[in-house]
Amino acid sequence: MNSAIFENIVTFLKVVEVGGFLAAARELGIAQSTVSRRVSELERRLGTKLIERTTRRLLLTEAGKQYSEAVRLPLQSLIEAEDSIASDNVGMQGNLRVSIPSGFGRNEVLPSLAKFADQYPMVRLDIDLSDRYVDLLTDECDLAVRSSEPVTSGLEVRPLKRQVELHICATPDFLSENPIHSPQDLVDTKCLVLNTYAPRTLWPVQFEGATHRLTIRPYMLLSSIEAVYDMTLTGRGVALLPGFLVKEDLRSGRLKLASPQIQLASIRHFVVWPTHKSTLRRVQTLREHLEAGLV
Structure with a gap:
């Protein structure tokens, strides 16, 4: 796969993720016209329309839905595989999506995350601070703190020492x-x-x-x-x-x-992350940071 095709796929997935061309351009740091061109090139290469462009909102075609679902996880795995063998400096940069229960997060975890952010300024924390359930295997979340130990296969679990009355x-x-x-x-x-x-x-x-x-x-x-x-x-x-x-x-x-x-x-919380993300250095480092900090 040449770099242009790779860029086009990444751009298309970003449009799907954020729900618009302008928002994708801001996220990627490129012009909106470049986003539109890359998506059009991808559609021409595939021979089908992926996105219905309207003045009010963006709609995925059936082909667009199928394609985004088919390429999202393989592309994510490719990026993560490169991260895992990159140098220490490269491994500690990029997005890190974290899900934390709201009360425990605000009162116990956020101070620790603030220290992590200071220590690793090239890692951008994307924190979901809520009590909603996040499926770590499908919701593109890298790591979560849970108040009960999950039994789902495909997840790694470590208990935190700090207990909550x-x-x-x-x-x-x-x-x-x-x-x-x-x-x-x-x-x-x-x-x-x-x-x-x-x-x-x-x-x-x-x-x-x-x-x-x-x-x-x-x-x-x-x-x-x-x-x-x-x-x-x-x-x-x-x-x-x-x-x-x-x-x-x-x-x-x-x-x-x-x-x-x-x-x-008292209850104990757990750090949970997908098994396939275990080799990501930033996931490993945050897990170790939380284990050491929440004692």
């Missing part, structure tokens, strides 16, 4: 009207639940020396842990919240533990 809590007013004396009371009360790809409706609690795995019926599902926290502060219900969010509220009395007799184990 969990508390079941609510406002004093809510608890005075809805007292919690036993695990069954939690099942029967209004519970605010984080709605991730698998809603956290199974709460493992310790009560009177025994472990109870409570199946919670959510009163309200929310898409971020911050939203769960905010609704808890308004007195809407009981929630399972991390210590870094509620420590000051428990100290000040804005929130109370649902029941001092009901305890929760």
